[in-house]
Amino acid sequence: MNLEQDIIGLYLRVEAACAEVTCGRRLRRCGRLPGLTDAEVLTIEVFGEMQGHHNDAAIWRYAQGHWHDWFPGLGSYKAFVKQCANLVHLKQLVFAHLFAPVDDVHITDGVPMPICHLARAGRAKLFRTEAAFGFCAAKNEHYYGFKGHVVINLKQQVTGFTLTAANIDEREVLDNLRGVLRGLLIGDKGLLSKARQDELAGEGIDLQTPLRDNMEDPRPKSYVKTLLKTRRRVETVIGQLVEFFGFTTCKARDMWHLTSKLLRKLIAYNFSLT
Numbered sequence: 001m002n003l004e005q006d007i008i009g010l011y012l013r014v015e016a017a018c019a020e021v022t023c024g025r026r027l028r029r030c031g032r033l034p035g036l037t038d039a040e041v042l043t044i045e046v047f048g049e050m051q052g053h054h055n056d057a058a059i060w061r062y063a064q065g066h067w068h069d070w071f072p073g074l075g076s077y078k079a080f081v082k083q084c085a086n087l088v089h090l091k092q093l094v095f096a097h098l099f100a101p102v103d104d105v106h107i108t109d110g111v112p113m114p115i116c117h118l119a120r121a122g123r124a125k126l127f128r129t130e131a132a133f134g135f136c137a138a139k140n141e142h143y144y145g146f147k148g149h150v151v152i153n154l155k156q157q158v159t160g161f162t163l164t165a166a167n168i169d170e171r172e173v174l175d176n177l178r179g180v181l182r183g184l185l186i187g188d189k190g191l192l193s194k195a196r197q198d199e200l201a202g203e204g205i206d207l208q209t210p211l212r213d214n215m216e217d218p219r220p221k222s223y224v225k226t227l228l229k230t231r232r233r234v235e236t237v238i239g240q241l242v243e244f245f246g247f248t249t250c251k252a253r254d255m256w257h258l259t260s261k262l263l264r265k266l267i268a269y270n271f272s273l274t
Contacts, residue, residue, distance in 0.1 A: 006050075017097050017098050018042070022090070035075050044059065046267050057077065085260050088260040098267075100159065103154065106153055108185060108187050111147070118144055121144035132166050144166065156273065160181070163258075174200060185200070185205050
């Protein structure tokens with residue numbers, strides 16, 4: 001593996017994407033320009049995640065120790081973290097630009113994201129107005145925090161992500177896909193709803209889910225088997241996000257910083273596939 005070639009290739013793709021989404025406009029209207037460009041900061045963040053460094057301090061130390069000659073404008077840890085957080089809107093634009101859902105088949109699933117142990121939820125002060133109690137069917141347990149709703153394509157790239165409180169019905173999140181996604185959408189039983197399926201059909205989205213055991217399925221068994229086999233890809237993606245990128249243990253004190261960190265992990269995961 002040639003890390004120098006990898007970081008150069010990553011920087012070129014990030015810089016091109018930043019220029020495309022900003023149309024050459026400056027993001028800052030006043031104040032002194034930082035030592036690093038936005039493309040350089042995003043490159044350092046994403047590359048650090050790809051190398052197994054999953055928090056701000058670890059990424060900054062890695063950049064200082066290995067790439068300072070390449071990024072001489074890298075300043076203090078405090079300045080770096082501040083610039084990383086302030087790029088949350090740019091990260092959203094870059095993610096949407098590079099990984100737009102343009103395929104005909106997509107898969108969606110949810111991932112529980114607890115922010116503390118359940119016993120401490122009553123006295124937790126972080127995200128008090130945003131987080132909520134929810135239930136994880138896979139682990140058969142309650143938790144306190146958020147739920148991430150992931151959408152991937154058949155290449156296992158993440159093409160969409162929504163963060164909600166843990167008590168939000170997964171079917172409500174499907175409204176975010178209207179006008180964005182078309183074609184087959186495979187989900188789990190949590191998305192089972194004939195009314196919602198009919199609504200999405202009018203938007204060009206064919207929602208298909210497994211049925212409950214007490215429901216008669218008119219679809220061919222081979223078709224249902226293929227759906228279930230295909231849906232497992234999203235479980236693989238979520239497993240990689242959780243195990244390698246620390247997706248569910250991302251530490252932040254507000255939604256601004258949490259969203260920024262989650263976006264860089266999603267971008268890093270997608271780039272790691274190419």
